Amino acid sequence: MRVERTPLEGVLLFVPTPHHDDRGLFTRTFDTALAEKLGLEPFVQDSQSRSRRGVIRGMHGRTGRGEAKLVRCARGAVYDVVVDARPDSPTFGQRFSVVLDDEKFLSLYVPPGMLHGFQALSEEADVCYRIDRPHDPAEDVTVRYDDPELAIPWPLPVTVVSERDRTAGSWAELRARLVGEPYPAG
Structure with a gap:
C-alpha cells in the first residue's frame, strides 16, 4: 500500500495493491502501522452508508x-x-475530488476541519467511513451541495438529497463564521 498526497493540505489517498488470482482478488484496505507512521489519530468508529445512483450526501463537517x-x-x-474549511490552512476554501470505487480500492483520508460529500455514480454505492472520534450530532456543520461559490461539478443529475442538505447554509456564511467576520445580511 502506498500513500499519495493531494493538492489539499493533509488530504491523503491510500492506494492498495490488489492481488488477483483464479479465485478473484485480495487487497488490504487499511494498515494501522502505516497510519501511525503518518501521525494519524487512531480510528474509533466505523460506519457505512448505501446510496442509489445520483444521490448526494454532503457537504458535511x-x-x-x-x-x-x-x-x-x-x-x-x-x-x-x-x-478545506480550516481558516489557517494554505488551501483554505479549495476543493479536491476523486472517484472512489470497488475496482481501485482507494481510501481517502480527510483530516479534521474539512467539508466532505459524495455523489453515487453506480446503481448502488456502499461507502465506509472510519472516524477518529464518536460522532456528536451537536457538532454537525452542513453547507449546501449546490452552493454557487463552491461550484462543485457533480457528474450526474441529482436524484435525492436529504432535507438537511437541501436547506443547509452557504459556504460564504460558514467562511465568515470561521474567520470571525460578520456575514452581510441579504
Missing part, C-alpha cells in the same frame, strides 16, 4: 476539534469531494 475520517467505496462508485 464538524465543529470543535473536527473529525478525521478515512473513506472508501466498498461497492459501486462515488464521486467524492473534500473542501
